[in-house]
Amino acid sequence: MKTLVWVEHEGGDLKDATLSAVTAAAKLGEVHLLVAGSDVGGVAEAAAKIAGAGKVHVADDAAYDHALPENVAPLVAALMADHDAFVAPATTTGKNIAPRVAAMLDVMQISDILSVEGEKSFTRPIYAGNAIATVTSSDSKLVITVRGTAFEKAAAEGGSGTIEAVGSTGDAGLSSFVSEEIAQSDRPELTSAKIIVSGGRALGSSEKFEEVITPLADKLGAGIGASRAAVDAGYVPNDYQVGQTGKIVAPELYIAIGISGAIQHLAGMKDSKTIVAINKDEDAPIFQVADYGIVADLFNAVPELTGKL
Amino acid sequence: MKILVPVKRVIDYNVKPRVKADGSGVDLANVKMSMNPFDEISVEEAIRLKEAGKADEIVAVSIGPVKATETLRTALAMGADRAILVETDDEIEPLAVAKILKAIVDEEQPGLVILGKQAIDDDSNQTGQMLAALLGWGQGTFANTVEVGDGSVEVKREVDGGLQTVKLSLPAIVTTDLRLNEPRYASLPNIMKAKSKPLDTKTPGDYSVDISPRLTTSNVSEPPKREAGEILPDVDALVAKLKEMGVA
Numbered sequence A: 001m002k003t004l005v006w007v008e009h010e011g012g013d014l015k016d017a018t019l020s021a022v023t024a025a026a027k028l029g030e031v032h033l034l035v036a037g038s039d040v041g042g043v044a045e046a047a048a049k050i051a052g053a054g055k056v057h058v059a060d061d062a063a064y065d066h067a068l069p070e071n072v073a074p075l076v077a078a079l080m081a082d083h084d085a086f087v088a089p090a091t092t093t094g095k096n097i098a099p100r101v102a103a104m105l106d107v108m109q110i111s112d113i114l115s116v117e118g119e120k121s122f123t124r125p126i127y128a129g130n131a132i133a134t135v136t137s138s139d140s141k142l143v144i145t146v147r148g149t150a151f152e153k154a155a156a157e158g159g160s161g162t163i164e165a166v167g168s169t170g171d172a173g174l175s176s177f178v179s180e181e182i183a184q185s186d187r188p189e190l191t192s193a194k195i196i197v198s199g200g201r202a203l204g205s206s207e208k209f210e211e212v213i214t215p216l217a218d219k220l221g222a223g224i225g226a227s228r229a230a231v232d233a234g235y236v237p238n239d240y241q242v243g244q245t246g247k248i249v250a251p252e253l254y255i256a257i258g259i260s261g262a263i264q265h266l267a268g269m270k271d272s273k274t275i276v277a278i279n280k281d282e283d284a285p286i287f288q289v290a291d292y293g294i295v296a297d298l299f300n301a302v303p304e305l306t307g308k309l
Numbered sequence B: 001m002k003i004l005v006p007v008k009r010v011i012d013y014n015v016k017p018r019v020k021a022d023g024s025g026v027d028l029a030n031v032k033m034s035m036n037p038f039d040e041i042s043v044e045e046a047i048r049l050k051e052a053g054k055a056d057e058i059v060a061v062s063i064g065p066v067k068a069t070e071t072l073r074t075a076l077a078m079g080a081d082r083a084i085l086v087e088t089d090d091e092i093e094p095l096a097v098a099k100i101l102k103a104i105v106d107e108e109q110p111g112l113v114i115l116g117k118q119a120i121d122d123d124s125n126q127t128g129q130m131l132a133a134l135l136g137w138g139q140g141t142f143a144n145t146v147e148v149g150d151g152s153v154e155v156k157r158e159v160d161g162g163l164q165t166v167k168l169s170l171p172a173i174v175t176t177d178l179r180l181n182e183p184r185y186a187s188l189p190n191i192m193k194a195k196s197k198p199l200d201t202k203t204p205g206d207y208s209v210d211i212s213p214r215l216t217t218s219n220v221s222e223p224p225k226r227e228a229g230e231i232l233p234d235v236d237a238l239v240a241k242l243k244e245m246g247v248a
């Protein structure tokens, strides 16, 4: 089978999420990649170095900047004439593009796969990860999004793909990019952080969140996450949300602070290697998945912890 | 402008789903069902656009069993003007839903279709994007803010890195994210009034759409269970554990 993997990139850098998608694609067959956007030569070179990379298709056109799905999906659909499966990471970009491609090809997308079970069989989470379904496609082509935490990252070096330019399908004239507010931070990205410190509603304000959570995260070199409640209340931006409808993470260590452990939150972090919970309610559901818990007021326990590390 | 709002009847978000012992699926017998939470946000957004004078009619659509009528009545009680039930007892995939919605869009000619970003049962996150492809319209997914202008709509989207704003020409598709609005509760008088609002019943056959599934589910199982660990007596004990793990 010949796969076409969507290469996610930003500011000239290839994003890590691509590497897990490559691992999933390699289980299906040959790995070809697609790099789209203007001035993406560097990204294409990086993509060619990914272990296992075959052909790297490069579509150099400003119409593909910001990955507008109205412009990108026709490009992918055209390239799918020569490929059997389109594989994208289940990032907000992948989720935006892949279903549009699937509908253009008249196939059902398989969302968020956890494993490859056979040529056309996969497992995927449903009901906030409370159930795992094994599904088999009867479509002639596959469109798949890949859950990053479920697949090892392919090695970023060692590959020797060949770069090939492909023609542009142009601007569909349906949409345009206006602006973006992308947080710049030296902190590890949530989806690749080894340690995550996450805060919930109990923090009470953005000031307290900053005052209590940030120093601990700094000490541990950790990424910072949050529950939906903390995001809704405006303590932190939307991209901090961990959960069923936010980011899926699986770090070595996840520290949940003042988070009750609703199923929607657990869906995003319960595959973490070690979970620590700090909550003043001993009956909080988070303790049912935590390896280590402390029943305490976070406003005392967290500063004490930070001080003692 | 007319707004079409597809709403799905799903397991209530407060219920913990139970996998059936025979691996055939999730047990929905006697389980509380509700409108998909993202669809409540869609209905609310449509009502706000109508209240702001940007829309004049809101049509709610649901594809599913007769019981989905309750979901449509909820949409009507919140403020939708009329409803369409496309009745089927079959399990119906996002691609087929998108095809039925396309046929309804062709008939109704809305300026905007507002869907949820994700149904909390199948967690597919596909239908809106698929409908946009079938119609050849722009799509503003995971919407945090929607501003309808003259012949276009600006959608601020919740993306992995933060927020992105795109401008789409109308008609267009929007899918809602959690921060778009806080849905209202239907008042008792509005619940009463909703009972007399028009609700049409159709079948997938009326739209000549082939809804046969493309995916077969051979097994549904429980994920590996995590065991509850240890409650530690104090912060010192946690520091010791973290040191053992080599992180401190």
Ligand SMILES: Cc1cc2nc3c(=O)[nH]c(=O)nc-3n(C[C@H](O)[C@H](O)[C@H](O)COP(=O)(O)OP(=O)(O)OC[C@H]3O[C@@H](n4cnc5c(N)ncnc54)[C@H](O)[C@@H]3O)c2cc1C
Pocket (backbone or CB within 6 Å): A199, A200, A201, A202, A226, A227, A228, A229, A230, A241, A242, A243, A244, A245, A246, A247, A257, A258, A259, A260, A261, A262, A263, A264, A265, A268, A278, A279, A280, A281, A284, A296, A297, A298, A299, B013, B037, B038, B120
């Ligand atoms: C459609 C939908 C999608 C959703 N998606 C997500 C998602 O992706 N991610 C997500 O997180 N949620 C999601 N939710 C929301 C989820 O259901 C919960 O409402 C949310 O996770 C609760 O956040 P929380 O634990 O911070 O708040 P709460 O449930 O209010 O918990 C606060 C906790 O803090 C503890 N506490 C209070 N004060 C202190 C103190 N001083 N010291 C120590 N502990 C204290 C309390 O005992 C409590 O356990 C979703 C909901 C819906 C309907």
Ligand SMILES: Nc1ncnc2c1ncn2[C@@H]1O[C@H](COP(=O)(O)O)[C@@H](O)[C@H]1O
Pocket (backbone or CB within 6 Å): B006, B007, B008, B009, B036, B038, B039, B061, B062, B063, B064, B092, B094, B097, B114, B115, B116, B117, B118, B119, B120, B122, B123, B124, B125, B126, B127, B128
């Ligand atoms: N059976 C259905 N009836 C009405 N709307 C639906 C149905 N299935 C999906 N939708 C819409 O599509 C959105 C995304 O669903 P999904 O792609 O299944 O995650 C939902 O929030 C609804 O707005």
